Amino acid sequence: MRFHLPTRDKIVFKADLSRTPIGATLVETALGITVASLMLLFLIDGIRYFYIKVALDSAVENAISMATKLNLEVPTTNTWCQAPANQAACSEYRTALMEVVRRSVSIAERAAQSTQNSTETHLVPYRYLYPSAAWNNMPFSGSDPLPYLLLLRPGSAAQDMLNGTIIEHPTRQSGTSTGQGWPSGQESWEQILEQHPVMAQIGARMHPITPGLPEIEIKSTRLGYRRTGIYPEGAPLANQPTPTPTATPSATPTPPAGPTATPTQIPTSTPSPTPTTPPNCMGCNDPISCCSNPLLPAACCCNLCGNSCTANAPGVPAPCCQGPFLTRQCCTNCISS
Numbered sequence: 001m002r003f004h005l006p007t008r009d010k011i012v013f014k015a016d017l018s019r020t021p022i023g024a025t026l027v028e029t030a031l032g033i034t035v036a037s038l039m040l041l042f043l044i045d046g047i048r049y050f051y052i053k054v055a056l057d058s059a060v061e062n063a064i065s066m067a068t069k070l071n072l073e074v075p076t077t078n079t080w081c082q083a084p085a086n087q088a089a090c091s092e093y094r095t096a097l098m099e100v101v102r103r104s105v106s107i108a109e110r111a112a113q114s115t116q117n118s119t120e121t122h123l124v125p126y127r128y129l130y131p132s133a134a135w136n137n138m139p140f141s142g143s144d145p146l147p148y149l150l151l152l153r154p155g156s157a158a159q160d161m162l163n164g165t166i167i168e169h170p171t172r173q174s175g176t177s178t179g180q181g182w183p184s185g186q187e188s189w190e191q192i193l194e195q196h197p198v199m200a201q202i203g204a205r206m207h208p209i210t211p212g213l214p215e216i217e218i219k220s221t222r223l224g225y226r227r228t229g230i231y232p233e234g235a236p237l238a239n240q241p242t243p244t245p246t247a248t249p250s251a252t253p254t255p256p257a258g259p260t261a262t263p264t265q266i267p268t269s270t271p272s273p274t275p276t277t278p279p280n281c282m283g284c285n286d287p288i289s290c291c292s293n294p295l296l297p298a299a300c301c302c303n304l305c306g307n308s309c310t311a312n313a314p315g316v317p318a319p320c321c322q323g324p325f326l327t328r329q330c331c332t333n334c335i336s337s
Contacts, residue, residue: 038210038211041208041209041210041211042210044209044210045206045208045209045210045213048121048206048208049206049216049218051111052111052112052121052204052206052218053218053220054111055107055108055110055111055112056108056111056112056202056203056204056218056219056220057220058107058108059104059105059107059108059149059202059220060104060149060200060201060202060220060221060222061222062103062104062107063100063101063103063104063149063151063200063202063222064198064200064222064223064224065224066100066103066104067097067100067151067198067200067224068198068224068225068226068227069227070093070096070097070100071089071092071093071096072093072153072189072193072198072226073188073189073190073193073226074089074090074092074093074189075183075188075189076090076093076134076135076138077133077134077135077182078133078134078135078136079133080135081135081137082135090135090137093139094137094138094139097139097151098139098140098144100149100151101139101140101147101148101149101151104149104200104202105123105147105148105149105202108123108148108149108202108204109123111204112204112206114148119207120207121204121205121206121207122204122205123148123202123203123204124148124160124161124162124202124203124204124205124219125146125147125148125161125162126146126147126148126149126150126158126159126160126161126167127140127146127158127159127161128140128141128147128156128158129156129157129158129159129166129174130156131174131181131182133182134182146161148202149200149201149202150167150199150200150201150202151198151199151200152167152169152198152199152200152201153169153182153189153192153193153198154169154171154172154192154193154195154196154197154198155169155172155173155174155175155180155181155182155183155192155196156169156174156182157169157173157174160203162205167201169196169199170199170223171195171196171197172192172196193225193226194225194226197223197224197225197226198223198224198225198226199221199222199223200221200222200223200224201219201220201221201222202219202220203217203218203219203220204217204218204219205217205218206218
């Protein structure tokens with residue numbers, strides 16, 4: 001008995017779906033979903049980046065605005081601050097600087113956390129590198145927690161505690177050479193702050209959600225000159241702005257009452273009487289006939305009646321009063337006259 005095995009060209013592999021239209025559609029759909037998901041995650045990371053950058057910019061703007069109003073001219077050396085007369089000024093400087101950092105970091109925490117061990121977006125802690133002659137109780141020194149805002153006067157430096165980078169002031173670096181470090185010799189903080197700005201910086205580390213992208217460093221830096229002309233002694237750091245006192249207007253003196261002048265009466269001219277136009281009696285002179293005419297006005301009869309009354313005895317009605325068209329007033333005048 002012989003067995004005939006099928007040749008290779010006659011074998012159909014039904015499990016190979018990649019050569020069918022349905023298999024090609026599934027592969028393309030999988031690749032499209034993958035690419036679309038990566039693009040969506042990348043877009044979300046981009047939005048997160050700009051949101052964090054805006055929050056850091058707002059925080060550092062607030063810091064530099066407040067810092068340039070402070071009394072930064074305080075000589076914060078250990079010798080100067082240990083004097084009893086200067087202890088209050090050094091304490092106020094420390095309190096004011098820490099308050100600036102606290103308020104600015106609270107703005108940045110809207111977009112980043114201040115926990116160093118967080119795997120999410122977190123702020124960068126800094127360590128101030130004060131010179132050896134600095135006051136022992138300088139802000140954020142000793143047992144103070146590390147600040148998440150860098151605020152440098154000219155001649156100062158700090159360190160990024162995440163990567164160990166030393167950050168120097170951009171225009172006056174730290175050191176002991178001429179033109180470096182804190183004021184020495186004949187220099188003063190007033191002279192240095194007139195020539196060099198104050199530096200504020202805040203940074204964050206963002207962990208992208210897009211696979212394959214490394215940790216992204218976001219940093220915002222601002223420079224600002226000390227506004228000595230506007231705030232020579234520093235501005236108070238109160239929760240509410242201090243209202244500017246308004247001058248109370250003084251009362252206007254009232255002049256004593258004097259004798260009241262009597263106004264002079266202006267003589268009024270008496271209007272001259274307007275001549276009355278005599279009625280048109282159409283030449284009628286006879287009281288009886290004129291007053292009997294219904295076309296003549298009553299004034300004609302009264303005039304004629306008056307003339308007749310003067311000719312008769314007082315109290316005797318004139319003949320014209322017998323006319324049917326005369327008014328009663330006309331006859332009364334005739335009788336009284």
